[in-house]
Amino acid sequence: MLYAHVTISLDGFMAGPDISRELPMGAGGERLHDWIFDPSPADREIIFDTFAAVGAVVLGRRTFDVGLDQWNDTPYPVPSFVVTHRTRDDLEMRSASFSFVGDLAAAVRRAHAAAGEKHVIIMGADVTRQALKAELVDELRLQLAPFTLGSGTRLFTGADRHVFECLDTRITPHATHLRYRVVCQRIAPRA
Amino acid sequence: MLYAHVTISLDGFMAGPDISRELPMGAGGERLHDWIFDPSPADREIIFDTFAAVGAVVLGRRTFDVGLDQWNDTPYPVPSFVVTHRTRDDLEMRSASFSFVGDLAAAVRRAHAAAGEKHVIIMGADVTRQALKAELVDELRLQLAPFTLGSGTRLFTGADRHVFECLDTRITPHATHLRYRVVCQRIAPRA
Numbered sequence: 614m615l616y617a618h619v620t621i622s623l624d625g626f627m628a629g630p631d632i633s634r635e636l637p638m639g640a641g642g643e644r645l646h647d648w649i650f651d652p653s654p655a656d657r658e659i660i661f662d663t664f665a666a667v668g669a670v671v672l673g674r675r676t677f678d679v680g681l682d683q684w685n686d687t688p689y690p691v692p693s694f695v696v697t698h699r700t701r702d703d704l705e706m707r708s709a710s711f712s713f714v715g716d717l718a719a720a721v722r723r724a725h726a727a728a729g730e731k732h733v734i735i736m737g738a739d740v741t742r743q744a745l746k747a748e749l750v751d752e753l754r755l756q757l758a759p760f761t762l763g764s765g766t767r768l769f770t771g772a773d774r775h776v777f778e779c780l781d782t783r784i785t786p787h788a789t790h791l792r793y794r795v796v797c798q799r800i801a802p803r804a
Numbered sequence: 805m806l807y808a809h810v811t812i813s814l815d816g817f818m819a820g821p822d823i824s825r826e827l828p829m830g831a832g833g834e835r836l837h838d839w840i841f842d843p844s845p846a847d848r849e850i851i852f853d854t855f856a857a858v859g860a861v862v863l864g865r866r867t868f869d870v871g872l873d874q875w876n877d878t879p880y881p882v883p884s885f886v887v888t889h890r891t892r893d894d895l896e897m898r899s900a901s902f903s904f905v906g907d908l909a910a911a912v913r914r915a916h917a918a919a920g921e922k923h924v925i926i927m928g929a930d931v932t933r934q935a936l937k938a939e940l941v942d943e944l945r946l947q948l949a950p951f952t953l954g955s956g957t958r959l960f961t962g963a964d965r966h967v968f969e970c971l972d973t974r975i976t977p978h979a980t981h982l983r984y985r986v987v988c989q990r991i992a993p994r995a
Contacts, residue, residue, distance in 0.1 A: 623946075623960065623966075623968060623984075624816060624958075624959075624960035625815060625816040625960075755814075757970075757982075759967065759968040759969055759970050759984060759987075760965065760966060760967045760968060761960050761964065761965050761966050762965065763962065763963040763964060763965050764963060767815075768815075769814065769815035769816075769952050771954065772954040772955060773952065773954060774951065774952050774953065774954050775814075775951060775952050776950065776951045777814065777950040777951060778950055778977075779948075779950050779975045779980045780975075781975070782973040782975060782980060784970045784971075784972070784973060786969075789970045789973060789982060791948075791980060793814075793950060796950075
């Protein structure tokens with residue numbers, strides 16, 4: 614199964630404005646990840662379950678660029694596939710390696726092969742949107758942070774329309790964890 | 805207690821584009837209210853509880869303008885206060901009356917007085933944002949519809965920053981009902 618794992622603010626931003634290597638979550642955006650860096654016991658359980666379930670990661674070039682210094686490793690200790698036009702040799706890290714793949718669908722295929730029975734996680738605004746559009750995503754795991762950010766990078770932009778089904782929710786102090794199945798890409802016109 | 809009662813799509817829209825009297829929820833936006841017009845038993849219970857708890861309504865002029873033909877009454881069977889610069893005489897409807905008040909704070913005061921022990925509901929994008937900014941809102945009851953709309957009117961716009969606490973969640977087929985306490989208006993800078 615491939616799932617997108619995204620934290621957004623209540624006004625829909627997955628990062629604050631002015632993302633850089635120094636501010637990989639943008640200005641003020643680091644608070645979005647309080648559930649990861651200041652976890653409650655329930656958050657810890659969710660993080661642990663995610664680490665146990667993930668077998669490979671697909672991430673965008675921008676996420677790789679801004680995240681690498683912070684992780685100082687692959688984002689999860691599993692093979693990680695960076696979608697980028699500028700391909701290069703694999704980069705060996707402490708836990709696993711980054712591979713650079715020119716095309717999203719190819720990256721997803723290679724990630725599924727590497728993950729075996731485990732899940733593939735997709736990370737990054739652009740690749741997540743592209744993967745939803747290409748109907749490659751099985752689940753959207755949305756952590757809804759209980760505040761507004763005011764500006765930044767949105768998860769959903771433009772006219773793409775998707776239908777989901779909420780499977781379960783879990784409230785922790787720093788996020789409401791929502792698990793959605795992707796039902797379909799387009800909303801059919803009403804009869 | 806005053807609460808905002810808002811349905812938004814997963815990409816943050818509380819109505820589709822091109823709102824008019826004919827399309828009060830905008831193009832494609834009527835789906836947002838499937839939980840009201842095609843309710844599951846759980847939705848029905850939430851609707852029933854809301855009707856039982858509400859003692860007065862504060863609504864924006866635009867919501868009044870586009871909603872009146874559809875309701876053919878007040879939106880709930882209780883005194884309803886329309887915030888508008890163009891004040892006029894009260895309008896008697898089947899269940900209750902509309903009063904037209906020049907100022908949001910005054911409308912909220914009159915609504916609380918009319919509601920007595922019951923709650924006041926605020927309706928409409930603009931007045932909800934203004935009321936949040938003025939720290940008049942105690943709870944945000946958000947119905948998160950499980951689809952993206954792509955365009956329309958957003959609940960949250962601009963730079964206003966609010967902090968909430970998620971009190972509970974309830975999944976129904978057409979919405980995930982999230983109840984948030986308003987914690988504060990501004991996010992303090994990090995120490």
